Amino acid sequence: xxxxxxxxxxxxxxxxxxxxxxxxxxxxxxxxxxxxxxxxxxxxxxxxxxxxxxxxxxxxxxxxxxxxxxxxxxxxxxxxxxxxxxxxxxxxxxxxxxxxxxxxxxxxxxxxxxxxxxxxxxxxxxxxxxxxxxxxxxxxxxxxxxxxxxxxxxxxxxxxxxxxxxxxxxxxxxxxxxxxxxxxxxxxxxxxxxxxxxxxxxxxxxxxxxxxxxxxxxxxxxxxxxxxxxxxxxxxxxxxxxxxxxxxxxxxxxxxxxxxxxxxxxxxxxxxxxxxxxxxxxxxxxxxxxxxxxxxxxxxxxxxxxxxxxxxxxxxxxxxxxxxxxxxxxxxxxxxxxxxxxxxxxxxxxxxxxxxxxxxxxxxxxxxxxxxxxxxxxxxxxxxxxxxxxxxxxxxxxxxxx
Amino acid sequence: xxxxxxxxxxxxxxxxxxxxxxxxxxxxxxxxxxxxxxxxxxxxxxxxxxxxxxxxxxxxxxxxxxxxxxxxxxxxxxxxxxxxxxxxxxxxxxxxxxxxxxxxxxxxxxxxxxxxxxxxxxxxxxxxxxxxxxxxxxxxxxxxxxxxxxxxxxxxxxxxxxxxxxxxxxxxxxxxxxxxxxxxxxxxxxxxxxxxxxxxxxxxxxxxxxxxxxxxxxxxxxxxxxxxxxxxxxxxxxxxxxxxxxxxxxxxxxxxxxxxxxxxxxxxxxxxxxxxxxxxxxxxxxxxxxxxxxxxxxxxxxxxxxxxxxxxxxxxxxxxxxxxxxxxxxxxxxxxxxxxxxxxxxxxxxxxxxxxxxxxxxxxxxxxxxxxxxxxxxxxxxxxxxxxxxxxxxxxxxxxxx
Numbered sequence: 146x147x148x149x150x151x152x153x154x155x156x157x158x159x160x161x162x163x164x165x166x167x168x169x170x171x172x173x174x175x176x177x178x179x180x181x182x183x184x185x186x187x188x189x190x191x192x193x194x195x196x197x198x199x200x201x202x203x204x205x206x207x208x209x210x211x212x213x214x215x216x217x218x219x220x221x222x223x224x225x226x227x228x229x230x231x232x233x234x235x236x237x238x239x240x241x242x243x244x245x246x247x248x249x250x251x252x253x254x255x256x257x258x259x260x261x262x263x264x265x266x267x268x269x270x271x272x273x274x275x276x277x278x279x280x281x282x283x284x285x286x287x288x289x290x291x292x293x294x295x296x297x298x299x300x301x302x303x304x305x306x307x308x309x310x311x312x313x314x315x316x317x318x319x320x321x322x323x324x325x326x327x328x329x330x331x332x333x334x335x336x337x338x339x340x341x342x343x344x345x346x347x348x349x350x351x352x353x354x355x356x357x358x359x360x361x362x363x364x365x366x367x368x369x370x371x372x373x374x375x376x377x378x379x380x381x382x383x384x385x386x387x388x389x390x391x392x393x394x395x396x397x398x399x400x401x402x403x404x405x406x407x408x409x410x411x412x413x414x415x416x417x418x419x420x421x422x423x424x425x426x427x428x429x430x431x432x433x434x435x436x437x438x439x440x441x442x443x444x445x446x447x448x449x450x451x452x453x454x455x456x457x458x459x460x461x462x463x464x465x466x467x468x469x470x471x472x473x474x475x476x477x478x479x480x481x482x483x484x485x486x487x488x489x490x491x492x493x494x495x496x497x498x499x500x501x502x503x504x505x506x507x508x509x510x511x512x513x514x515x516x517x518x519x520x521x522x523x524x525x526x527x528x529x530x531x532x533x534x535x536x537x538x539x540x541x542x543x544x545x546x547x
Numbered sequence: 548x549x550x551x552x553x554x555x556x557x558x559x560x561x562x563x564x565x566x567x568x569x570x571x572x573x574x575x576x577x578x579x580x581x582x583x584x585x586x587x588x589x590x591x592x593x594x595x596x597x598x599x600x601x602x603x604x605x606x607x608x609x610x611x612x613x614x615x616x617x618x619x620x621x622x623x624x625x626x627x628x629x630x631x632x633x634x635x636x637x638x639x640x641x642x643x644x645x646x647x648x649x650x651x652x653x654x655x656x657x658x659x660x661x662x663x664x665x666x667x668x669x670x671x672x673x674x675x676x677x678x679x680x681x682x683x684x685x686x687x688x689x690x691x692x693x694x695x696x697x698x699x700x701x702x703x704x705x706x707x708x709x710x711x712x713x714x715x716x717x718x719x720x721x722x723x724x725x726x727x728x729x730x731x732x733x734x735x736x737x738x739x740x741x742x743x744x745x746x747x748x749x750x751x752x753x754x755x756x757x758x759x760x761x762x763x764x765x766x767x768x769x770x771x772x773x774x775x776x777x778x779x780x781x782x783x784x785x786x787x788x789x790x791x792x793x794x795x796x797x798x799x800x801x802x803x804x805x806x807x808x809x810x811x812x813x814x815x816x817x818x819x820x821x822x823x824x825x826x827x828x829x830x831x832x833x834x835x836x837x838x839x840x841x842x843x844x845x846x847x848x849x850x851x852x853x854x855x856x857x858x859x860x861x862x863x864x865x866x867x868x869x870x871x872x873x874x875x876x877x878x879x880x881x882x883x884x885x886x887x888x889x890x891x892x893x894x895x896x897x898x899x900x901x902x903x904x905x906x907x908x909x910x911x912x913x914x915x916x917x918x919x920x921x922x923x924x925x926x927x928x929x930x931x932x933x934x935x936x937x938x939x940x941x942x943x944x945x946x947x948x949x
Binding site: 149188192206391400 | 550551552553554555556557558560561562563566569587589590591592593594598599602603605606607608609610611612613614615646647649650653657658659660661662664675677678679681682684715746747748776777789790791792793794802804805808809810811812814815816817818819820821822823
């Protein structure tokens with residue numbers, strides 16, 4: 146009998162709750178069922194034409210390595226884009242291009258923490274943070290922060306209670322995935338001050354920065370703490386410009402030690418993809434403000450449609466998220482994962498099924514979220530409405546089935 | 548005074564010896580000096596037209612996420628490509644698409660090893676393995692295997708002596724970077740058998756597989772050990788098709804535990820870039836055998852040119868590599884890094900400078916390689932010859948200068 150075994154950390158890396166049921170969804174689609182995908186933040190909005198032009202322009206006889214730090218054109222265009230919107234004074238020194246926000250977060254975990262060190266997060270949390278922690282050996286310490294708390298983060302006193310000698314950073318996703326909550330300036334200042342006082346890094350995942358609703362102004366944390374060496378911002382084009390497949394993100398920090406170390410890790414993996422960087426540079430240096438303005442309005446309408454449609458289903462509880470493009474909804478079932486599985490495996494309504502992400506995977510606290518699902522309002526209003534109608538019909542059939 | 552500190556592992560991640568002097572090379576280029584880049588495996592060969600067509604075809608209104616496992620079209624085309632050449636019987640179950648071979652190697656390190664576990668490597672080694680080990684907390688154990696040993700790996704007995712209770716895998720790059728040595732079938736069998744007997748993983752980095760010279764037949768290790776669950780092959784399109792900037796690699800294994808765990812890590816980082824996967828799928832399903840046949844001949848000629856030109860420089864020692872596109876050359880200097888720095892910072896010959904990689908960064912043993920450089924024979928014969936002529940002139944000037 147072979148003793149060949151995989152590592153403990155590999156055993157502990159959880160499957161993605163967002164993509165977990167993907168095989169069942171594919172099987173349903175293969176049976177001819179139309180599958181509405183509310184499980185994943187994959188918008189149906191068109192990518193900017195400026196990006197597609199950039200891809201065409203990038204076609205070149207030799208697809209060569211980019212610099213490990215990222216294309217200097219892209220760094221120039223992206224920092225200029227941020228400086229224009231938020232007046233941050235970012236130069237090339239503060240920016241490292243990564244393969245999506247995911248890689249920037251992995252770099253941040255590795256640079257801030259040795260195995261066994263801790264990062265405070267707010268629970269529920271973006272499920273892939275749990276994956277990054279397994280990979281990097283970092284212990285995530287969850288502070289309960291359910292979406293209906295009425296605030297984006299717990300109080301300063303509550304947060305302080307969770308800081309231990311092993312704590313190295315606080316990580317906040319703002320606007321939040323999966324809850325859609327948005328930190329106001331006071332909440333951001335609390336985090337900034339606490340991190341300064343306790344010598345912690347503040348990692349802010351601003352993937353959804355521009356998607357804040359009801360006339361809220363988007364905020365980059367550096368506006369409130371210019372050049373703060375405690376802060377690492379993670380940014381991404383995926384959600385902002387409907388470019389999920391481009392895998393272009395970045396890390397922004399004025400902390401030179403962090404930047405140097407992240408750069409060494411970046412050198413080990415050589416470089417991010419060249420064509421996407423060319424195209425993103427072209428896009429960021431030529432796109433107008435209309436794209437985001439229109440996209441923000443569109444997501445707000447989709448949010449309203451989703452919230453309204455969910456409110457019409459008996460027994461479903463939800464709320465109105467302030468930003469991002471997700472919300473959590475509590476269903477009248479014991480186990481939302483079983484229900485989500487049922488919906489893909491056994492159910493269809495008018496030829497359609499809806500793929501939702503069971504929310505338990507977004508909670509570190511295993512007692513929480515069992516009855517909840519995460520919904521991404523990334524489909525057009527008609528599809529969102531129809532997809533939620535399918536959930537309503539599914540709940541009826543599921544109740545009768547058990 | 549702030550106690551904000553980066554992690555020990557980040558402090559330990561070394562800068563890439565290949566890219567270390569990149570800033571000086573850029574400065575030389577900015578001064579108007581033509582810089583021959585022999586430091587990095589960035590070929591000047593054209594990327595296949597089938598890839599570029601694939602990029603153009605991929606332009607699509609929504610640049611959406613690919614599957615975490617990789618595009619099913621690409622997996623189909625790549626496995627078919629390998630099965631055609633090596634008769635391996637690979638199906639989609641055995642393949643995971645990664646962001647270059649680099650990511651596949653990081654996944655392999657993490658899946659095979661917990662922090663503190665060991666992987667045996669042959670020294671000198673591909674420098675970025677050292678970076679991957681720092682990231683993953685894996686201890687690399689180096690077996691001395693200098694290029695002029697006359698064999699690609701040490702004897703079975705020597706290798707066995709380095710296996711400890713913490714050893715989890717043997718990693719071999721075949722053909723080798725940086726030495727250019729190629730394992731013959733007996734050497735591969737030794738590794739296969741040893742890993743079976745001692746319950747170790749055998750990780751084979753086959754990035755340079757098709758680049759073997761003097762009519763040697765390229766070998767995939769699975770030909771000698773079909774479906775062996777101990778083996779993980781890492782493959783890449785970067786070098787084979789002059790597509791370094793595409794960042795498309797894969798992991799191949801029949802070990803279902805490894806594949807499942809690697810897939811969970813892959814889910815955490817979502818997906819590899821969509822456009823490159825589309826283009827690679829198009830290329831692999833339509834490209835003929837001419838491209839590789841011609842490229843192999845071209846690299847063999849470049850190798851011969853490089854070896855001949857180096858032999859003409861007094862005091863330089865080198866050898867004829869059997870594969871890959873690198874070789875190590877010993878220079879008549881005390882410290883090759885100082886010489887490489889001199890060449891970029893202070894020297895030019897007929898308007899040109901040559902950028903070489905100091906070889907010390909490729910040796911785990913810090914006593915070794917101080918006088919050596921790694922040369923990538925990735926430039927056309929004329930440029931290779933000229934670049935080495937510049938090295939010769941540089942050595943003369945350096946000797947006189949000291």
